[in-house]
Amino acid sequence: xxxxxxxxxxxxxxxxxxxxxxxxxxxxxxxxxxxxxxxxxxxxxxxxxxxxxxxxxxxxxxxxxxxxxxxxxxxxxxxxxxxxxxxxxxxxxxxxxxxxxxxxxxxxxxxxxxxxxxxxxxxxxxxxxxxxxxxxxxxxxxxxxxxxxxxxxxxxxxxxxxxxxxxxxxxxxxxxxxxxxxxxxxxxxxxxxxxxxxxxxxxxxxxxxxxxxxxxxxxxxxxxxxxxxxxxxxxxxxxxxxxxxxxxxxxxxxxxxxxxxxxxx
Amino acid sequence: xxxxxxxxxxxxxxxxxxxxxxxxxxxxxxxxxxxxxxxxxxxxxxxxxxxxxxxxxxxxxxxxxxxxxxxxxxxxxxxxxxxxxxxxxxxxxxxxxxxxxxxxxxxxxxxxxxxxxxxxxxxxxxxxxxxxxxxxxxxxxxxxxxxxxxxxxxxxxxxxxxxxxxxxxxxxxxxxxxxxxxxxxxxxxxxxxxxxxxxxxxxxxxxxxxxxxxxxxxxxxxxxxxxxxxxxxxxxxxxxxxxxxxxxxxxxxxxxxxxxxxxxx
Numbered sequence: 438x439x440x441x442x443x444x445x446x447x448x449x450x451x452x453x454x455x456x457x458x459x460x461x462x463x464x465x466x467x468x469x470x471x472x473x474x475x476x477x478x479x480x481x482x483x484x485x486x487x488x489x490x491x492x493x494x495x496x497x498x499x500x501x502x503x504x505x506x507x508x509x510x511x512x513x514x515x516x517x518x519x520x521x522x523x524x525x526x527x528x529x530x531x532x533x534x535x536x537x538x539x540x541x542x543x544x545x546x547x548x549x550x551x552x553x554x555x556x557x558x559x560x561x562x563x564x565x566x567x568x569x570x571x572x573x574x575x576x577x578x579x580x581x582x583x584x585x586x587x588x589x590x591x592x593x594x595x596x597x598x599x600x601x602x603x604x605x606x607x608x609x610x611x612x613x614x615x616x617x618x619x620x621x622x623x624x625x626x627x628x629x630x631x632x633x634x635x636x637x638x639x640x641x642x643x644x645x646x647x648x649x650x651x652x653x654x655x656x657x658x659x660x661x662x663x664x665x666x667x668x669x670x671x672x673x674x675x676x677x678x679x680x681x682x683x684x685x686x687x688x689x690x691x692x693x694x695x696x697x698x699x700x701x702x
Numbered sequence: 703x704x705x706x707x708x709x710x711x712x713x714x715x716x717x718x719x720x721x722x723x724x725x726x727x728x729x730x731x732x733x734x735x736x737x738x739x740x741x742x743x744x745x746x747x748x749x750x751x752x753x754x755x756x757x758x759x760x761x762x763x764x765x766x767x768x769x770x771x772x773x774x775x776x777x778x779x780x781x782x783x784x785x786x787x788x789x790x791x792x793x794x795x796x797x798x799x800x801x802x803x804x805x806x807x808x809x810x811x812x813x814x815x816x817x818x819x820x821x822x823x824x825x826x827x828x829x830x831x832x833x834x835x836x837x838x839x840x841x842x843x844x845x846x847x848x849x850x851x852x853x854x855x856x857x858x859x860x861x862x863x864x865x866x867x868x869x870x871x872x873x874x875x876x877x878x879x880x881x882x883x884x885x886x887x888x889x890x891x892x893x894x895x896x897x898x899x900x901x902x903x904x905x906x907x908x909x910x911x912x913x914x915x916x917x918x919x920x921x922x923x924x925x926x927x928x929x930x931x932x933x934x935x936x937x938x939x940x941x942x943x944x945x946x947x948x949x950x951x952x953x954x955x956x957x958x959x960x961x962x963x964x965x966x967x
Contacts, residue, residue: 544808
């Protein structure tokens with residue numbers, strides 16, 4: 438069973454500098470490209486993940502949710518940040534449903550537990566069964582419960598990485614690629630040029646010049662993303678960091694075509 | 703650790719006869735009663751569940767979701783019914799958050815799988831950890847994936863029953879009562895009088911006269927609810943079916959006071 442993972446970056450589907458501001462037109466176009474590609478590639482399975490963008494990061498920064506229950510507002514803060522994340526996920530799921538795509542929002546908080554930020558319990562059985570039943574699970578960067586600190590936050594990239602690991606070990610899923618879309622053309626060097634390929638052994642050559650994210654991003658920005666995707670590469674799945682603002686890019690990447698972007702292998 | 707379960711019935715928080723019509727004023731009042739009771743009873747843990755009411759049943763009836771993917775609209779239908787259920791759950795969670803209550807919506811679809819409608823996989827670890835961390839999980843009647851039929855629907859009562867079973871086996875949770883609220887005064891006999899107590903051995907005496915639900919209810923109405931609650935009683939937890947439309951009833955039942963209603967023991 439061929440599976441492709443798609444990440445809608447927070448910078449793509451929200452205006453990162455403006456709290457709680459989505460880009461409904463972009464979400465709509467992405468949904469239409471998914472629909473068009475699925476019509477061409479019957480039998481292909483997808484897992485979609487969405488970042489939090491300006492829905493996730495402001496609350497998370499306010500309450501320090503990534504570090505646990507930091508003060509007596511921490512519990513309520515965790516729940517509010519979770520609710521914000523679900524709000525954005527519902528916009529994505531709704532637009533997919535509007536395009537006739539059977540999409541199912543599944544929160545990481547119900548499937549994973551951490552202890553001191555390390556994964557201590559995971560139960561992605563519903564992801565696996567969704568794929569078996571030709572349903573498209575839509576996961577997202579989200580606060581999750583932590584047995585030691587009370588809570589933390591896992592980015593969509595981290596959640597996707599865990600699921601890829603699980604499916605890879607399960608055996609019968611052939612994960613051919615991970616498509617990570619943002620409002621940037623790929624990973625840029627200090628001159629603003631796209632780095633065409635990053636590998637684990639080549640990371641040190643480009644590490645110093647990788648630009649960080651330019652808005653609040655509690656889960657770490659571009660370098661952290663590259664690190665997560667190198668982990669995914671080590672499991673045998675190559676990733677493409679590409680510009681989701683360009684119409685057709687998502688469609689082409691699902692179809693297996695090459696476009697100008699950064700490959701992580 | 704003392705735990706009380708609370709069910710907000712679909713007939714209470716929605717207008718069952720009018721599709722997708724909530725009762726925001728009622729949800730708000732219920733949240734205020736939960737807040738008031740928690741202020742009095744520090745250390746008490748709650749699990750809240752909400753029924754689907756007029757958000758859940760119309761779509762479920764249209765697509766036949768309880769029986770699986772009935773035709774080629776079944777997959778999309780399953781996802782739409784799931785989305786409808788989450789929409790109502792978010793109204794409940796939001797109102798709890800507005801009242802300063804740390805509430806976390808957790809979909810059964812991410813925690814349970816069935817096969818031919820029987821539970822074949824469950825992972826309520828996030829429910830357990832929520833209670834450990836003094837977070838209130840808010841579950842709901844929901845479509846879930848079925849390994850044989852594609853999907854089915856579990857009512858909020860069924861979901862709550864599974865969680866009570868799990869917590870009872872886990873040992874360290876002392877589940878003192880289950881409060882099930884509707885827009886009715888309890889279980890009524892054929893003369894319209896409240897039946898004060900129903901037990902497993904006494905069920906056959908009242909079974910014939912228990913009135914069914916008067917609106918679309920794909921998960922079975924009152925008799926099905928009583929059966930679920932008798933299952934819960936067999937695990938040692940008594941339930942109270944009471945009128946949530948009467949202000950103060952929820953507060954009193956959380957505080958352990960007696961009101962006129964039906965007890966299931």
